[in-house]
Amino acid sequence: xxxxxxxxxxxxxxxxxxxxxxxxxxxxxxxxxxxxxxxxxxxxxxxxxxxxxxxxxxxxxxxxxxxxxxxxxxxxxxxxxxxxxxxxxxxxxxxxxxxxxxxxxxxxxxxxxxxxxxxxxxxxxxxxxxxxxxxxxxxxxxxxxxxxxxxxxxxxxxxxxxxxxxxxxxxxxxxxxxxxxxxxxxxxxxxxxxxxxxxxxxxxxxxxxxxxxxxxxxxxxxxxxxxxxxxxxxxxxxxxxxxxxxxxxxxxxxxxxxxxxxxxxxxxxxxxxxxx
Numbered sequence: 001x002x003x004x005x006x007x008x009x010x011x012x013x014x015x016x017x018x019x020x021x022x023x024x025x026x027x028x029x030x031x032x033x034x035x036x037x038x039x040x041x042x043x044x045x046x047x048x049x050x051x052x053x054x055x056x057x058x059x060x061x062x063x064x065x066x067x068x069x070x071x072x073x074x075x076x077x078x079x080x081x082x083x084x085x086x087x088x089x090x091x092x093x094x095x096x097x098x099x100x101x102x103x104x105x106x107x108x109x110x111x112x113x114x115x116x117x118x119x120x121x122x123x124x125x126x127x128x129x130x131x132x133x134x135x136x137x138x139x140x141x142x143x144x145x146x147x148x149x150x151x152x153x154x155x156x157x158x159x160x161x162x163x164x165x166x167x168x169x170x171x172x173x174x175x176x177x178x179x180x181x182x183x184x185x186x187x188x189x190x191x192x193x194x195x196x197x198x199x200x201x202x203x204x205x206x207x208x209x210x211x212x213x214x215x216x217x218x219x220x221x222x223x224x225x226x227x228x229x230x231x232x233x234x235x236x237x238x239x240x241x242x243x244x245x246x247x248x249x250x251x252x253x254x255x256x257x258x259x260x261x262x263x264x265x266x267x268x269x270x271x272x273x274x275x276x
Contacts, residue, residue, distance in 0.1 A: 001020075001021040001144060001147060001149050002018055002020065002021065002123065002142065002144050002149045002150070002151050002172075002173070003018070003019040003021050003045075003047075003274065003275065003276040004016065004018055004019075004151050004153075004173050004175060004233065004274070004275045005017040005018075005019060005041070005042070005045040005047055005272065005273075005274045006175070006233060006235070006267035006268075006272065006274070007037070007038060007041040007042065007045075008032070008033045008037065008041070008267075008268070008269060008270070009155070009235045009236055009237070009267030009268065009269065009273075010063075010236060010237060010238070010239060010267075010268070010269035011063055011236070011238060011239070011269075012032075012063060012239075012269055013032040013033040013034075013037075013063050013066070013067065013269070014030045014032045014033070014058075014063055014064050014155065014236070015029070015030050015031045015032060015033050015038060015041075016028075016029045016030065016153065016175070016267075017029070017042065017045070017047055017049075017052070018123065018142045018151055018153075019045075019047055019121075020121050020122040020123055020144065021276065022122070022146065023121065024047075024048060024051050025051045025052075025053050025120075025121035025122060026047060026051055026052055026053070026121050027052065027053060027054045027055070027056060027082075027120055027121050027123060027125060027142070028052050028054070028055040028056065028082070029055075029056050029140060029153060030056070030057060030058055030064040030065065030068075031055070031064075031067045031068040031071045031072075032062065032063040032064045032065055032066050032067055032068075033067045034067050035067065035070050035071050035074045038067065038074075039074070041271075044272045044274075045272055045274050049075060049078065049080065050075065050078040050079060050080040051080070051121075052075060052080055052121075053121040054082045054083055054085060054118065054120035054121065054125070055068070055072070055082050055083070055084045055085065056084075056085045056086075056109070056118075056125060056127070056138075056140055057085065057086035057087075057090060057097070058130070058137060058138050058139065058140075058155065058156060059087075059090055059130075059132055059135070059136060059137035059138065059156060060086075060090035060091070060093045060096075060134055060135055061134060061156070062094075062096065064156075065094060065096045065100075066096055068084070068096065068097070068100055069096060072084070072100065072103075072104055073103075081104065081105070082120075083104075083106070083120075084100060084101075084104055084105065084107065085107050085108075085125075085127075086101075086107075086108075086109050087108070087109045087110065087136035087138070088108055089135030089136045090134065090136055091106065092135065093134070093135040109136075109138060110127070111127045111128050111129040111138055111163070119145065122144070122145050123143060123144055124142070124143045124145055125141075125142050126140065126141040126142075126143070126167065127139070127140055128140070128141065128161075128163050128166075128167040129161065129163060129164070130154060130157035130161070130164060131157045131158045131159045131161060131201055132156045132157055132202055132203070133197065133200075133202040133203065134156075137156055137157070139152065139153055139154035139155070139157065139164055139167065140152070140153045141153075141167045141168075141171070149172055150170065150171040150172060150173075150227075151171055151172065151173040151174075151175065152167055152168045152169075152171045152173075152175065152176075153235075154168060154175065154176055154177055155175070155177040155235045155236040156177065156204060156236065157177060157204070157205060158200050158201040158202045158203040158204060159201045159205075159209070160205070160209070160213045165213070165216070165217070165220075168213070168217055169217055169220055169221055169224070169226055170221060170224075170226035170227050171227065171229055172227060172229065172230050172231070173229065173230065173231050173232075173233070173275050174214075174217070174229040174232045174262075175232075175233045175235050175267065176205075176210050176213065176214065176232060176233070176234065176235060177204060177205040177210060177234075177235045177236045178205060178207050178210040178234040178235065178236070178237060178242070178247040178250070178251060179198070179204035179205055179206065179207075179236050179237065179238050179241070179242065180199075180204060180206050180207070180238045180241040181206065181207050181242050181243075181246055181247075182206050182208070184238075184240075184241045184243075185199060185206075185238075188240055188241045189240060190240070190241070198241070204236065204238075207242065207246065207247050207250040207251070208250065210234065210247075210250070210251060211250050211251055211253065211254035214232060214251055214254045214255065214258075215255075215257065217229070218255070218258040218260045219258065228260050228262065229260075229262045230262055230263070231262060231263045231264075231265060231275045232251055232255070232262050232263070232264050232265070233265045233266065233267050233273060233275060234247040234251055234264065234265070234266045234267065235267045236267070237266060237267070237268075237269075239269060244266045247266060248264050248265075248266055251264045
């Protein structure tokens with residue numbers, strides 16, 4: 001059985017832990033928050049950060065990696081030195097990741113067809129490519145090696161590719177980007193070029209795009225006899241171009257239309273969201 005602990009989600013910093021509930025071990029996805037917040041929210045989640053057995057980087061943007069080095073140094077003092085899985089291009093594009101690569105074990109991350117599944121903490125981590133304006137960008141499907149429980153995690157993608165859609169199916173917990181409301185984005189304070197970037201196919205999923213993907217997943221799961229999600233976590237919600245309540249309502253409406261009883265939660269910028 002797996003648990004998802006969203007320590008932070010948003011443009012000011014992202015970090016999440018997927019925990020193997022049976023063993024207490026886990027894997028880290030991104031770390032764009034400070035060590036104090038990282039440790040505090042792990043404690044709130046009841047997760048021992050010294051049990052992290054691998055770290056995975058979605059892409060090189062600062063809100064996903066700026067806290068990784070200091071957190072890894074803190075973990076090392078606890079006797080925890082997990083390998084970091086990251087694309088080579090992301091390391092080359094980021095001073096923060098380059099410094100991490102100098103001090104810690106870094107392993108190449110790729111999502112090519114036939115790429116090996118990564119095993120750590122009693123889980124299988126399967127990377128898949130996303131569509132974002134980075135050197136490389138990934139989402140992750142995490143499966144419990146013992147009982148088949150599954151979580152999929154997708155943020156920072158302007159569209160849901162066919163490969164990503166397949167990776168999001170047949171899971172119990174779905175963490176899905178619901179970044180912005182198009183009307184709020186258009187009327188908001190960002191420069192035009194930034195608005196264009198966010199709304200592009202290499203930007204971020206809107207509430208409506210997330211809702212459409214969720215409806216498609218439910219329909220496809222039923223047709224294939226697969227699991228429907230029990231919990232959906234709306235991720236990377238913009239504090240300038242969205243509202244937590246709006247993102248939640250939009251996804252809930254899509255689920256109601258599909259006659260799916262999944263719960264919808266939000267990943268917050270400044271507080272923990274845990275799903276077991």
